Amino acid sequence: MKDVAQRAGVAVSSVSRVLSGNPDVSPVMRNRVMDAVAALGYEKDLIAQGMRSGATSSVGFMAVDIANPIIAAASAGAIRELRNNGYSLLISSSDGSTELDADYIRSFQLRRVEGLLLSVADEEDVRTLDALEQFTAALVFMDRAFPRNIKASAVVYDHRSGMAAAVDHLLDLGHRKLALINGAPRVRPARERANAVRQAIRRVKEATVVVRGGSYSASHGYDACKTLMGSASPPTAIIVGGNQILQGVMAALVELGLKVPDDVSLVTLDNVPLAEFISPSLACVTRDPVNMGTLGAELVLELINGGTPRTVELPTTFVRGESCAAPRG
Amino acid sequence: MKDVAQRAGVAVSSVSRVLSGNPDVSPVMRNRVMDAVAALGYEKDLIAQGMRSGATSSVGFMAVDIANPIIAAASAGAIRELRNNGYSLLISSSDGSTELDADYIRSFQLRRVEGLLLSVADEEDVRTLDALEQFTAALVFMDRAFPRNIKASAVVYDHRSGMAAAVDHLLDLGHRKLALINGAPRVRPARERANAVRQAIRRVKEATVVVRGGSYSASHGYDACKTLMGSASPPTAIIVGGNQILQGVMAALVELGLKVPDDVSLVTLDNVPLAEFISPSLACVTRDPVNMGTLGAELVLELINGGTPRTVELPTTFVRGESCAAPRG
DNA sequence: GTCCCTTCTGGAATCGTTTCGATTCAGACT
DNA sequence: AGTCTGAATCGAAACGATTCCAGAAGGGAC
Structure with missing residues (x-):
């Protein structure tokens, strides 16, 4: 110059x-x-400009696992929306480590991002919460709960309605012993799903549900499925709380020689691309992940421009499939 | 301070x-x-530090579509490796637009990233190449060819060996009329695959292959499949050049009432998570996408630290599946 | 006591912008 | 001619750090 x-x-x-x-x-x-x-x-030189003005035109995105298709789709939505407003996106992926979560929050702070979109690995982790309290820029949680003292916007899914519809369908088919193989109970979506299922099941007095929490991993799905199906009175329908978990469940069912839906009905989550070609077709609770990113970006821009924090809810939908049928006998 | x-x-x-x-x-x-x-x-304040020292400790990642599971996995690998070296990752997603590609390259330049990992949407686009020539930081191409005058490292896949193995397998089964439903020919992987298939087929004199280029989209797969299978002498085996394309192909086959592998054999690309539960199991050419990100990050760090540009090749592997059988008659 | 050397510390310049107050100058008015 | 106004431009300070250079102590050796 x-x-x-x-x-x-x-x-x-x-x-x-x-x-x-x-x-x-x-x-x-x-x-x-x-x-x-x-x-x-x-x-x-944007660096010098940012230094002078204090505005870096950048936003952080903190995911548990950016390779997860749901999260990747959300990030794509956020990138698009932010790009249209002149912002760049810094992405991190904590691989489920709460220490990395806290580190990343601090790191984003040091880089002077103007806002942060985040899905923490553990809502109750002290180190993460500490880091969040120190954080001064705009904060938008993606499908996570957060303490009152933190001022932030949020975009959340209405997991309850989709789950309730799934349970209703299973009850209507005559199922009375359900199981939910769930993800980590320390984050909102898993809690919401568990609560939704427990509540929906009350409609039929004699119906029961077993909820098995764990991690969002194939191995958890595998173990939980084997345990459940090997028990004295196995469930006649399983709701699977995540696409990673599903892999383990499917593998376990194959090993046990159990057929879907003859031996057990199945409801899964987040229709992945090729799932439609799996036979039988999988009933599932779906949502629009790109939308979460787009909305998250809008919310963070709103906050950056001086708006007040607010929470937006996105719907989930139950889609029927051949994997659900009346229980045997 | x-x-x-x-x-x-x-x-x-x-x-x-x-x-x-x-x-x-x-x-x-x-x-x-x-x-x-x-x-x-x-x-x-990392901004002020960066301004003074000229080192921003940040690297850009330019993808065609970050929501694509292969690319998302690569980005996860890159994030991990860069994080371990104190670098942050700025991600963009061009959605296949060459103008956005060029814009992003310039934008990364303005942000003074120290390096850039990129998969351009079109290797021959003038605006993109112009922007690349202006680019002064470290450059690492991910599975893309680039002109001699650009000094850059690269990590590429050996698509040829995987493809050749697939063709060999089909030829051994007795197939003589093959088809490759390919992605955009203006990027390396599609070109390599086409060349590999054309070359491998020479082993058997009377064998022929039709290559149908297009975009990496379900609609291209759908159209190409319908055209191919509706022709006077349809192929007895189809090689599908991408997971998006596969969706269209599968849909078309269902509509046409064609069974795999009875009516047509199928080889696909990049085993997606649940593909193993599709029946029949899909033969495919696979690779390790996370590795591409990790290696790309290593290469970019090497360049940043004054290393000389080099190209690293990663293997691809053919995995057999029930979707390939001897042709009818 | 002087000189030199080492070790530590302070001040100022610098990176590339933006912005504020000051300055210049032309033209209009009295 | 003198004063005033407004537009256009300039110079300098500031953002938050780093780094070079000079200088101030302190310690030894003579």
Whole structure:
């Protein structure tokens, strides 16, 4: 910029005014500066701008696992929305480690992001909560609960309605012994699903449900499924709380020689792309993950521009499939 | 930092020295400064540091579609590796738009990233190439070819060996009319696959292959499959060049009432998580996408630290499946 | 006591912008 | 001619850190 000023024979402040579209510049000045800019191939330095203005035009995105298709889709939505508003996205992936979660929050803070979209690995982790309390920029939780003292917006799914519809369907088919193989109970979605299922089942007096919490992993699905199906009175229907878990469940069912839906009915989560070609087709509770990212980005921009925190709820839908049938006998 | 200096009764330069681990500080000075830092809750400003030193400790990641599971997995690998070296990752997703590609490259440049990992949407696009020539930081291409005049490292897949093995298998089963429903020919992987298939088929004189290029989309797969199978002499085996394309192909086959492998054999790409539960099991050419991200990150760090550009090749493997059988008759 | 050397510390310049107050100058008015 | 106004421009300070240079102590050796 100094070079540009020198070449144009003007002061750096004038160059800055021209480049920032300040109206107090004469046409002749504008031309001289623009010529010099073109001649020297000058490019502004966003770092220096950010340093001066305090606005880095960047937002952080904290995911448990960016390779998870649901989260990847959400990030794609956020990237799009933020790009349209001149913001860049810094992404992290904690791989489920709560220490990394806390570290990342601090790291984003040091980088002076203007906002943070996050799905923490554990809502109750002290280190994470500490880091969040220190955090000063805009905060938007994605499908997570957070303590009152933290001022933040949130975008959450209405897991209850989708789950309730699934349970209703199973009850209507005649199932009375259900099981939910759930994810980590320390995050909102798993809690909501468990609560929804427990509540929906009350409609039929003699119906019962077993909830098996664990991690969002194939191994948890595998173990839980084997245990459940090997018990004295196994469930006639299983609701699977995550696409990773599903893999383990499917593997376990194959090993046990159990057929879906003949031996056990199955409801799963988040229709993954090729699932429609699995036979029998899988009944599932779906949602629009891209939307979560888009909305999250909108909320964070709102906060950055001085808006007040608010929570937005997105729907989930139950989709029937051949994997659900009346129980035997 | 000024506040810290004032509270400790020392100069800012001394505070900086203490905090940056400069050996020229007395223990008493160190203690006074550290006390003041703790008392004031001081946190360094990475923006200001970056401005002064020119090192932003950030790297860009440019994907065609971050929601694609392969790319998402690669980004997860890159994030992990970069995090371990103190770098943050800025992610973009161009949704296949070449203009956005060029814009993003410039945007990363303005943000002074120290390196860029990228998969461009079109290797030959002029605007993209222009932007790349202007780009001054470290450059690592992910499974893309690039012109000689651009100094960059690259991590590429050996698509040929996996594809050749697939073709060999089909030829051995007796197939003589193959088809490859391919992605966009303006990027390396699609070109490599097409070339590999054309070359491998020569082993058997009377064998032929039709290559149908297009986009990496379900609709392309659907259209191409319908056209191919509706032709006078349809192929007896189809190789599908992408997981999005596969969806369209599967849908088309269902509509046409064609059974795999009875009516047509199928080889696909990039075993997606639940594919193993699709019946018949899908033969596919697989690779390790996380590795691409990890290696890409290593290469970019190498360049940042003054290393010379180099290209690393990763293997692909053909995995047999029930979707391949001898052709009818 | 002087000189030199080492060790530590302070002050100032610097990175690339933006912005504020000051300055210049042309033209209008008295 | 003198004063005033407003537009256009300039110079300098500031953002928050790092780093170089100079200088101040302190310790030994003579």
